[in-house]
Amino acid sequence: MSINIGIIGLAQSGKTTVFSALTGGKADTIARGTDAFSSHVGIAKVPEPRLKVLERILHPKKLVPIEAKYTDIGASVKTLAQDKGLGGQLLNQLSTADTLICVVRAFKDESIPHPQGSIDVKRDIATLNMELVFSDLAIMERRLERLETSLKGAKAGERQMFLQEKDTLLKFQAELENDRPLRELEIGSTEARFVTNYQFLTAKPLLIIVNTGEEQLSQAAAMEAELGKEYDKPKCRVMTLCGKLETELAQLEDSAAAEFRAGYGIREPGLERTIKLSYELSDLITFFTVASNEVRAWPIKKGTTAVKAAGKIHTDMEKGFIRAEGISFDDLVKCGSIAEARKKGLLRLEGKEYVVQDGDVITFLFNV
Numbered sequence: 001m002s003i004n005i006g007i008i009g010l011a012q013s014g015k016t017t018v019f020s021a022l023t024g025g026k027a028d029t030i031a032r033g034t035d036a037f038s039s040h041v042g043i044a045k046v047p048e049p050r051l052k053v054l055e056r057i058l059h060p061k062k063l064v065p066i067e068a069k070y071t072d073i074g075a076s077v078k079t080l081a082q083d084k085g086l087g088g089q090l091l092n093q094l095s096t097a098d099t100l101i102c103v104v105r106a107f108k109d110e111s112i113p114h115p116q117g118s119i120d121v122k123r124d125i126a127t128l129n130m131e132l133v134f135s136d137l138a139i140m141e142r143r144l145e146r147l148e149t150s151l152k153g154a155k156a157g158e159r160q161m162f163l164q165e166k167d168t169l170l171k172f173q174a175e176l177e178n179d180r181p182l183r184e185l186e187i188g189s190t191e192a193r194f195v196t197n198y199q200f201l202t203a204k205p206l207l208i209i210v211n212t213g214e215e216q217l218s219q220a221a222a223m224e225a226e227l228g229k230e231y232d233k234p235k236c237r238v239m240t241l242c243g244k245l246e247t248e249l250a251q252l253e254d255s256a257a258a259e260f261r262a263g264y265g266i267r268e269p270g271l272e273r274t275i276k277l278s279y280e281l282s283d284l285i286t287f288f289t290v291a292s293n294e295v296r297a298w299p300i301k302k303g304t305t306a307v308k309a310a311g312k313i314h315t316d317m318e319k320g321f322i323r324a325e326g327i328s329f330d331d332l333v334k335c336g337s338i339a340e341a342r343k344k345g346l347l348r349l350e351g352k353e354y355v356v357q358d359g360d361v362i363t364f365l366f367n368v
């Protein structure tokens with residue numbers, strides 16, 4: 001199971017630098033390369049300290065963390081929306097992302113020209129937002145045209161459906177034309193279906209990474225607080241990251257990197273902070289399974305029921321679901337072993353509708 005993160009940003013803002021910081025570390029990168037579209041794709045393990053604790057309690061042969069797949073498409077969203085060929089394919093790649101990271105340049109360097117002529121973080125965020133809006137509007141226009149054709153030949157039964165979709169799209173279109181991204185709207189369940197179908201970019205959670213220079217490190221926290229006032233909203237967060245420095249630190253052993261970070265006054269590794277925020281933005285929690293000598297971490301949306309969580313692992317487990325046997329991470333740590341937890345009655349039997357909680361350690365029982 002992986003979570004999928006698309007990296008966007010203006011030209012030369014540091015997208016590839018941030019991508020390297022997130023996926024370039026020796027220990028945490030599983031695979032990294034360039035795909036057929038010449039975008040960079042990298043997979044990094046999601047840091048999860050609870051796995052190590054579970055290893056001590058459960059003694060599995062193997063720990064399997066969640067993976068984060070980062071895609072640096074290396075082109076601006078604006079050009080993608082205009083281009084039906086390669087641009088269209090790259091856009092498709094972005095549209096499968098769970099979360100978007102938008103890299104905005106704050107570092108100063110005379111030798112690297114800025115596409116808009118000067119450093120201005122808020123202006124660039126607005127530009128990027130506009131590009132995302134523009135891309136969604138293009139998708140909507142095409143769909144609305146096709147809907148008109150479909151409506152002409154529609155049977156009585158289909159008509160209602162098409163009209164509903166048209167209403168939703170027109171409503172979304174009006175919001176976008178006012179520069180309002182779809183992620184800020186309250187979306188009903190019928191409407192949500194259309195959002196999922198079309199994978200609108202402005203509907204996705206957005207993490208704004210302000211790429212600061214090393215010499216700006218002392219101001220980074222203040223900059224983040226100031227920008228947060230404007231951009232921290234549901235499904236949108238802003239953070240600063242020194243991409244270049246983090247890329248270098250990612251090459252070092254953990255202990256050496258930690259020493260450097262302390263020296264620079266950086267409290268948390270950029271990779272960890274980024275993934276934590278992406279996770280929160282995507283409304284994801286983590287549960288653990290124990291099976292065939294493996295302890296594995298899984299990401300699921302908050303509010304997922306046990307039967308649906310089982311389905312994430314295997315469709316057979318959803319179809320043949322009998323019950324789940326689960327314990328919270330904290331209870332398991334307190335007991336020190338599954339046997340002790342069972343003795344104390346802390347191992348719970350849960351039915352299909354149980355809502356899985358962050359940190360649950362679960363074994364699913366099912367028929368095949």
Ligand SMILES: Nc1nc2c(ncn2[C@@H]2O[C@H](COP(=O)(O)OP(=O)(O)OP(=O)(O)O)[C@@H](O)[C@H]2O)c(=O)[nH]1
Nearest residue numbers: 011012013014015016017074107109212213243244
């Ligand atoms: N001085 C300085 N240079 C940086 C920093 N971050 C990135 N750069 C440089 O800025 C240039 C652009 O960075 P990239 O990461 O390639 O930016 P990009 O957004 O991927 O660029 P394109 O893919 O060409 O749009 C490179 O020469 C980087 O070395 C920084 O914090 N300070």
Ligand SMILES: [Mg+2]
Nearest residue numbers: 015016017074
């Ligand atoms: Mg690049």
